Amino acid sequence: MSTAADTTGATLPEHVNPAAVQEVLDGQWEHVRNGARVQLADTKWAPVYGEDIETARARITELARELAKTGQTALGFPVEHGGGGDLGASIEMVAFIDLSLMVKVGVQWGLFGGAVQALGTERHHAELIPKIISMELPGCFAMTETGHGSDVQQLRTTCTYDPDTETFDLHTPHEAARKDYIGNAARDGRMAVVFAQLITQRTPRGVHASAVPIRGEDGAALPGVTIIDDGYKEGLLGVDNGRLSFDHVRVPLGALLDRYGQVAADGTYSSPIESETGRFFTMLGTLVRGRVSVGGAAGSATKVALNIAVRYGETRRQFSAPGDEREVVLLDYLAHQRKLLPALATSYALHFAQEELTVMMHEVLGSSTVDTERQRELESRAAGMKAANTWHANRTIALCREACGGAGYLAENQLPLLKSDIDVFTTFEGDNTVLMQLVAKGLLTGFQDDFGDLSGWGKVQFAADRVVGTVLERTAARSLIQRLIEAVPSNTEETFIRDRGWQLATLEDREEHVLEGVVNRLRHAADEDTDAFEVFNDAQDHVLRTAQVHVERYVLESFVAAIDRCTDPDASALLNRLCDLYALHTIEQDKGWFLEHGRLTPTRSKAVTATVNELCKELRPYARTLVDAFAIPDEWLNCAILDEEPARQDAMWQEDSRLRKGARPGAEDTASEVQVAPGQ
Ligand SMILES: Cc1cc2nc3c(=O)[nH]c(=O)nc-3n(C[C@H](O)[C@H](O)[C@H](O)COP(=O)(O)OP(=O)(O)OC[C@H]3O[C@@H](n4cnc5c(N)ncnc54)[C@H](O)[C@@H]3O)c2cc1C
Numbered sequence: 001m002s003t004a005a006d007t008t009g010a011t012l013p014e015h016v017n018p019a020a021v022q023e024v025l026d027g028q029w030e031h032v033r034n035g036a037r038v039q040l041a042d043t044k045w046a047p048v049y050g051e052d053i054e055t056a057r058a059r060i061t062e063l064a065r066e067l068a069k070t071g072q073t074a075l076g077f078p079v080e081h082g083g084g085g086d087l088g089a090s091i092e093m094v095a096f097i098d099l100s101l102m103v104k105v106g107v108q109w110g111l112f113g114g115a116v117q118a119l120g121t122e123r124h125h126a127e128l129i130p131k132i133i134s135m136e137l138p139g140c141f142a143m144t145e146t147g148h149g150s151d152v153q154q155l156r157t158t159c160t161y162d163p164d165t166e167t168f169d170l171h172t173p174h175e176a177a178r179k180d181y182i183g184n185a186a187r188d189g190r191m192a193v194v195f196a197q198l199i200t201q202r203t204p205r206g207v208h209a210s211a212v213p214i215r216g217e218d219g220a221a222l223p224g225v226t227i228i229d230d231g232y233k234e235g236l237l238g239v240d241n242g243r244l245s246f247d248h249v250r251v252p253l254g255a256l257l258d259r260y261g262q263v264a265a266d267g268t269y270s271s272p273i274e275s276e277t278g279r280f281f282t283m284l285g286t287l288v289r290g291r292v293s294v295g296g297a298a299g300s301a302t303k304v305a306l307n308i309a310v311r312y313g314e315t316r317r318q319f320s321a322p323g324d325e326r327e328v329v330l331l332d333y334l335a336h337q338r339k340l341l342p343a344l345a346t347s348y349a350l351h352f353a354q355e356e357l358t359v360m361m362h363e364v365l366g367s368s369t370v371d372t373e374r375q376r377e378l379e380s381r382a383a384g385m386k387a388a389n390t391w392h393a394n395r396t397i398a399l400c401r402e403a404c405g406g407a408g409y410l411a412e413n414q415l416p417l418l419k420s421d422i423d424v425f426t427t428f429e430g431d432n433t434v435l436m437q438l439v440a441k442g443l444l445t446g447f448q449d450d451f452g453d454l455s456g457w458g459k460v461q462f463a464a465d466r467v468v469g470t471v472l473e474r475t476a477a478r479s480l481i482q483r484l485i486e487a488v489p490s491n492t493e494e495t496f497i498r499d500r501g502w503q504l505a506t507l508e509d510r511e512e513h514v515l516e517g518v519v520n521r522l523r524h525a526a527d528e529d530t531d532a533f534e535v536f537n538d539a540q541d542h543v544l545r546t547a548q549v550h551v552e553r554y555v556l557e558s559f560v561a562a563i564d565r566c567t568d569p570d571a572s573a574l575l576n577r578l579c580d581l582y583a584l585h586t587i588e589q590d591k592g593w594f595l596e597h598g599r600l601t602p603t604r605s606k607a608v609t610a611t612v613n614e615l616c617k618e619l620r621p622y623a624r625t626l627v628d629a630f631a632i633p634d635e636w637l638n639c640a641i642l643d644e645e646p647a648r649q650d651a652m653w654q655e656d657s658r659l660r661k662g663a664r665p666g667a668e669d670t671a672s673e674v675q676v677a678p679g680q
Contacts, residue, residue: 012577013570016622020568021629024575025348027355027562029088032075036093037633039070046638047098049411053237056100057187060238061138064104067094068135073109076289077117081129087289088362095297096304097636099421100238102297107183107239108132110290111141115193118286119209119257128191128211140184140192140214141290142244147176150434152195153280155207157246159196163267166253170196170212172245178226179244181428186229186242190215193257194246200267206276209283210255214244224249235420285375288382292361294429295386296354298393301422302347305415307627308639309340309400312407314624315646317653326653330403331623337616339403343396344626345582345619348575350389353558357381380442384551387432387439390425397422404641412640437540439547444519477561484560497604497611500560500576503583506599507553510590513597514549518542552586559583574622581615588612 026033045063048056067073072094077083095102113132116124131137148154156177160169172178179185185192191213198208214225221227230241256263260283261271273279313336317327330336357378364371364378401408401415408415426432484501485508495502521539536543559579566572587594588608594600600608619626 010573012573012618012622016570016574016625017568018625018628018631020566020571021574021625022631023568024562024566024571025351025629026631027565028359029355032086032089033093033631036072037631039072040067040093040097041633041635043635043638045097045101046636047100047414047417048638049417051237053232056238057240060098060100060104061188063098063101064108065135067101067105068133073105073135074133076109077113077129077133078125081125082133083129086362087365088358092293092296092300095300096632098238099297099301099418100236103183103236103239106290106293106297107141108135108138110293111287112139112184112189112191112193114287114289115141115209116211116257119193119259119283120211121257121259123254124211124257138184138188138190140182140189140244142179142182142185142192143195144180144182145177146180146243149180150431152284153207153277155195155197157194157196159194159198159208159210159251161198161200161253161263161267163265165250166265168198168210168251168253168256170194170210170246170249170251172247177245181230181241182244183239183241185214185227185240185244187240192244194244198256198261198263198269200263200269203269205261205269205271207280207283208261209257210251211257212246212249212251212255222249234423235417236424285379286365288361288379289365291382291386291429291435292354292357294425295382295389296358298386298389298422298425299347299351299354301418302343302389302393302396303351303627303630304632304637305397305400305418306340306344306347307630307632308414308637308642309403309408310344310623310627312404312641313340315649316405316407317649325657331620334613334616336403337620337623338613339399341616341619341623342581342585342612343392343399344623345578345585346392347396348578348626349555349559349582350385350392352562353555354385354389356558356561357385376442380439381554383430383435384439384547384554386429387426387435387547388551388555390422391432393422394426407641410640412638414637414639433544436544436547439550440518440543443515443546443550444522444543477557477564480564481557481560497584497607498580500579500583503580503587504556504560506587506594507549507556507583509599510593511546511549511553514542514546518546556583556586574625577615577619577622578626581612581619584608584612584615 023030048059051059071084074082075084075086075089077085079085092102094105109132113129116128116132120128128137132139143152143155145155145157147156156173157179158169158171158173160171161167162169179192179194182189182192191211193209194212195207195209198205213222214227216222224247226243226245226247228243230243233239233241253263253265260273260279261269263269271279273282310331313331314329316330318330320327331340360378360381364374397415397418401419404413404415407413411417430438481504485505486501488495488499488501488505518539521542522536556579559575559582563572563575563579566575587600591600591605591608595602595605
């Protein structure tokens with residue numbers, strides 16, 4: 001039986017059952033994934049092209065309501081309020097269907113419902129959660145302001161308590177303080193969870209959230225609330241983003257979502273968390289599920305694009321090899337394999353890391369005891385995976401579009417929609433660059449500092465000496481990984497390039513080196529006569545690189561751990577080969593660093609590239625199996641080339657052969673005066 005370390009390069013079994021690979025991919029939440037595949041197996045869910053904005057919004061709203069009826073969107077809410085009580089049950093399957101629907105659903109149940117659940121207390125839950133689950137109460141998550149998006153601790157909306165009326169005065173003091181890009185605001189939202197600076201007894205208490213009605217039953221904005229449509233966007237046509245402003249709107253005391261900060265009727269403020277910054281980032285930390293879902297959704301959209309491009313690449317033919325009558329299928333070209341197969345391997349790797357993250361979230365959020373360090377690790381993982389998944393999605397969907405040539409550019413082939421819809425995933429739920437700084441800060445401080453706060457970089461105490469050890473402890477299958485690394489001979493020059501231990505050790509060594517380097521640079525920030533901000537800013541590229549190499553290391557480890565869980569020997573052998581491709585492609589992409597730091601000799605560096613080429617060739621016959629294992633129901637795809645291309649290629653081939661044998665174009669019989677159409 002093949003194991004997670006079996007990377008001998010031996011011949012792969014001729015046939016690998018996609019269902020066996022699917023089983024590993026579906027993992028712990030197989031029942032949720034299969035539930036969606038069965039319950040939503042209807043073409044009415046599939047994406048639609050060429051709609052106007054109003055039609056798209058109306059259709060997506062209607063589909064969201066229908067989705068609510070299936071129970072899919074309730075799975076993550078507590079049982080006592082009508083949910084499924086399964087924190088890891090994600091809605092990311094919807095992203096296989098349509099990203100507008102995914103985002104609409106994400107706003108309603110993930111962001112709006114999630115904020116009420118995480119920041120509110122029992123009375124909010126009892127009153128609001130059932131109506132949120134059923135979508136009787138469509139809502140918004142109103143945090144971002146025009147002036148402050150990444151730095152949300154600096155929001156300018158105010159929420160001032162008045163003990164005489166026992167209400168808050170919610171106010172937008174100027175244009176930059178208006179809420180912006182808010183999903184569900186322009187058309188459907190009746191209520192918004194509004195984040196604002198809370199002031200009681202003339203004292204600022206930091207950012208808090210309240211559940212504020214914004215529209216009446218008739219759909220009109222309530223008095224004091226101004227709603228402006230954000231209008232056309234690059235993508236996500238079916239999502240109604242808008243701007244919200246409040247002109248001294250009176251909000252009852254009970255509307256404050258007061259799990260982390262309470263206001264008594266007389267205005268006395270209390271909180272279980274003393275520090276304002278600590279409180280704010282604890283509140284944000286509880287909203288981690290949204291970020292996890294966005295990463296998972298980007299992964300699903302990438303799989304759709306790869307499914308289309310691989311299937312097209314298997315049938316589309318261009319140019320013939322000398323002596324061959326029939327033209328070559330695209331996927332037989334190394335250049336085409338190089339486009340799609342490393343991306344496919346990366347999608348698998350990210351999928352397994354995302355699964356590990358979901359398990360971690362399920363455990364941390366479901367635990368009755370609070371483990372602050374583990375919570376910060378979870379936030380760091382969620383941030384890193386959101387960035388890695390969404391950047392990979394953007395690169396890969398663009399590649400897939402290109403890999404389908406002109407056909408990839410036609411709306412009817414789904415890729416243009418995916419490409420325009422996925423773009424903003426790098427920005428919302430946290431800008432990727434900002435998120436990667438959070439990952440680095442968590443690593444450099446050993447998760448001791450407030451996670452999420454990037455303003456105090458200069459003053460933080462760096463703790464790299466203990467950091468690497470702490471972080472490495474936590475990865476799944478750590479003991480297996482340790483054994484593989486320890487088995488690597490000291491003379492790495494002679495180690496087999498496909499040796500999993502060598503690959504793991506190479507990424508681990510890179511992470512340790514980069515981390516130590518940046519700590520040494522930043523320690524100067526603590527010196528009194530240096531400008532802390534300048535020291536940090538000068539090292540910002542180095543800081544971001546720390547996060548990147550950290551993520552790449554644990555993504556590889558997650559892949560290894562997933563193979564270890566696989567019980568089917570053929571699937572395991574195939575996944576091992578794919579894991580080689582992910583590991584060596586990752587090393588190949590960073591050759592400059594490995595060569596600069598003497599980690600690879602020029603000879604070995606060339607061998608890495610040669611092995612990536614070999615792996616592409618070895619995996620090419622399994623490309624279809626690997627995308628079939630995503631098990632995307634046909635009903636969810638609206639892609640003309642998938643239906644038409646095999647038949648079109650066969651028809652072209654038959655017509656072509658007849659022409660070359662002397663037939664008139666389109667004629668049934670052969671004739672002598674044939675004109676063979678010239679090439680373009
Ligand atoms: C379609 C869409 C839907 C959205 N939905 C919602 C919603 O429902 N609710 C909600 O509250 N918000 C929503 N948002 C807002 C979204 O979360 C913000 O746009 C996002 O957080 C980024 O903020 P920003 O736009 O102000 O960008 P900025 O923070 O201004 O970032 C601009 C650029 O500056 C860079 N940058 C920022 N800070 C740093 C730094 N310290 N170091 C280096 N570079 C930096 C960033 O990397 C980025 O490239 C949505 C946005 C969009 C586009």
